[in-house]
Amino acid sequence: MAKELTTRQENYSQWYNDLVTKADLAENSAVRGCMVIKPYGYAIWEFMHDALDRMFKQTGHVNAYFPLFIPKSFLSKEASHVEGFAKECAVVTHSRLMSNPNGNGVIVDPESKLEEELIVRPTSETIIWDTYRNWIKSYRDLPILVNQWANVVRWEMRTRLFLRTAEFLWQEGHTAHATKEEALTEARKMLEVYAEFAEKHMALPVIKGIKSANERFAGAVETFCIEAMMQDGKALQAGTSHFLGQNFAKAFDVKFLNKENKLDYVWATSWGVSTRLMGALIMAHSDDNGLVLPPKVAPIEVVIVPIYKTDDQRQAVINYCVEMKERLEKKGLRVKFDDRDTQKPGFKFAEWEMKGVPVRLAAGPRDVENKTVELARRDTMEKMEISENGMEEKITALLEEIQENIYQKALKYRKDNTVRVDTWDDFKKNIENGKFVYAHWDGTTETELKIKEETKATLRCIPLDDDLEDGIDVYSGKPSKRRVIFAKAY
């Protein structure tokens, strides 16, 4: 048995990449850099999707949908925007296929060449602002608070499952406002929504911050972000919210009459999170036994595994389990009763652990007799025997505890791997060791790029919640007003 176990661990525990992507969440498709999200993985995405959607609606947003195809000319209207995306666009040039006259198969019909090429959206600012022009005439039409759930395509040179796929699912909010202040408030508000979602639902501690000019979104005036630390110490940008100023309004000629009866350009924001969040979830919480899901995004919160030998036992145990399942469901919990006759209990234990189910219950004849049930929690792998009486309350409370524990564990990990440094030697050493480094920065792109060149560390963000502090730049020695975060990133 030990040998079998070893073999399987070798197969399954090659960290999240093999384990989760190949075993459960996705598998590579024939399309370059794309992913198949398997049902269990998609269920996790649906939970994140639904929770976010509720939060958007609570903050006054509504959903809409805009075309997948963007005429090439749209993309070129905002100069820095097109510059940012030009190198990673999929382009539609033809509209038809035809039988190959020279043999079998089909070829692109040269007659069907499009007059203007279409770009498969890498993001939708352009087509949405082209549409907003017709929606906005007066300050009375504002604000527009629209969100879109969609897929986008970015033909990246190098792809990475979940973190940077050629096609990914996301939501993109695009809002239009009458004043700069209102737009800025909106961008900040959505950053708060993302931070709350990451921390409360995904149990993922994040740092809210502002991007440096160098890392800013193409076309934005200011980019806000949430940054998270993965278990290898690398930083992952988990969500962004942009204050777009009047850049897109000017590019697409979106003007309105304000209260003073003066014509003005509209102020804009955009904000988005993607299936990259699933990558964050996996990389932040998984262990060698597989995925660890915070209960709030777990498609299954409790799995019940029956244990029996004989047919007589089977019936009694199943009845016992079904009753528990119904009682838990009555409390609003998502429960799976694994009554498969084809797998043994030990196999099921391992499988559900790999899938990250927060709580497992196992019941056999002994439990039926004693009115007990064995409970195992995924986050700590602890097992305990609890009484069947009042188990609903116990489990409900435990799920909250697990949610909190996973968050605290990630938070502690980040704290343990975050340092403040004041010398260049310390800086290099700590970046090399995969730490988040708080250091003084002189505020110039030049220094930022030099640091990146020498250490591969990027300026993750200028933290919003930190106090100002006088100091000198760790690289250039020039004066600095505050510390910023440097780290290696995905």
Next chain:
RNA sequence: CGGGAUGUAGCGCAGCCCGGUAGCGCGCUUCGUUCGGGACGAAGAGGCCGCAAGUUCGAAUCUUGUCAUCCCGACCA
């Protein structure tokens, strides 16, 4: 797009150097024994060796091209 590696059964791999028509482990099927932590035995099923050309009597193996994947750069959510 540059540098490196890889592509053989559902998954993980061996075979390639030195050409002779494919093998191992897991998984899968059937039967029996098992069943409170990834069971065991026996018998089976499954592969135009990524794709396309070339060399050869003969190619998984040699040559060229091509596509894809992974790692390192540049780029990015």
